[in-house]
Amino acid sequence: MRKLLIPAFALYFISLLTSCVVMSPKKLNTLLAQKDSLSLGWEAARIKINSLEGEIVSLRSDTAILQAKITELGAKISNLEKKLKGLDDSYTSLRSNSSSEIRKLADDLSKREARLKEVEDILRKRDEATNALKNKLQKALLGFQQSGLSVDIRNGKVYVSLTDKLLFSSGSIIIDEKGKLALQELAKVLKTQPEINISVEGHTDNQRVVNLGQIKDNWDLSVLRATSVVRFLTETEKIESNRITATGKGEYQPIEVGNAADIRSRNRRIEIVLSPKLDELYNLIK
Numbered sequence: 001m002r003k004l005l006i007p008a009f010a011l012y013f014i015s016l017l018t019s020c021v022v023m024s025p026k027k028l029n030t031l032l033a034q035k036d037s038l039s040l041g042w043e044a045a046r047i048k049i050n051s052l053e054g055e056i057v058s059l060r061s062d063t064a065i066l067q068a069k070i071t072e073l074g075a076k077i078s079n080l081e082k083k084l085k086g087l088d089d090s091y092t093s094l095r096s097n098s099s100s101e102i103r104k105l106a107d108d109l110s111k112r113e114a115r116l117k118e119v120e121d122i123l124r125k126r127d128e129a130t131n132a133l134k135n136k137l138q139k140a141l142l143g144f145q146q147s148g149l150s151v152d153i154r155n156g157k158v159y160v161s162l163t164d165k166l167l168f169s170s171g172s173i174i175i176d177e178k179g180k181l182a183l184q185e186l187a188k189v190l191k192t193q194p195e196i197n198i199s200v201e202g203h204t205d206n207q208r209v210v211n212l213g214q215i216k217d218n219w220d221l222s223v224l225r226a227t228s229v230v231r232f233l234t235e236t237e238k239i240e241s242n243r244i245t246a247t248g249k250g251e252y253q254p255i256e257v258g259n260a261a262d263i264r265s266r267n268r269r270i271e272i273v274l275s276p277k278l279d280e281l282y283n284l285i286k
Contacts, residue, residue: 126276134158140189144182157275164268171212173224187237198244199273202226205264206251223248229270
């Protein structure tokens, strides 16, 4: 007699049916509740998985962007490192050169300070000599100061100012005797000061010259009076001609501006300008 063969799945089904037949309603409800709970859990897990997959995609995108930025920053850092090395090299070179430049500047400064001290010494000596000359002249010409003679210092030079009434008659270019006496006393001092240059300046008032023959205007009068004084100092008093010059200023450098008689009288004058030779100073400046 042949045996009846039953497939395994049929046996499992039969077993399940058997268990269902014999399973109590309470247990069945429990299983169904578990099934529902598992279904809900699976759905929540599936949603979570989908969310995580989206986050993974976003993170991969952010990672790619960050990687690109890292690459860019790496290139910038490399470039900055090259520049820093160049700056280090430049600083090293500059520091090396600066030492020699500083030494050179210090030497130049020292030389300039020495030259400045020499100039200051020369100017101090000039001022001392100018003041000494002024004092000598004031003593020598003391007797003429009431007659319109004055001695003062301007811009490092001594000015001996003689009004025209001390030297000349009205409209004349011939020195009178009182004027010659004043110039003789002046010449005595100048002969002891060979380092002094002399400039004789003629000045007039602003009144037009009339009836003076060859003298056409105040320019002529101022120049001719200056040359008369120069001739007396060089020809009569033997002052070296190479030390002295004559110039005419006419009416254009007045002491005061105005037409009053006393103002015009002060403006008509001979000014003998005495200045020390500054060859030493000029050579130093060169």
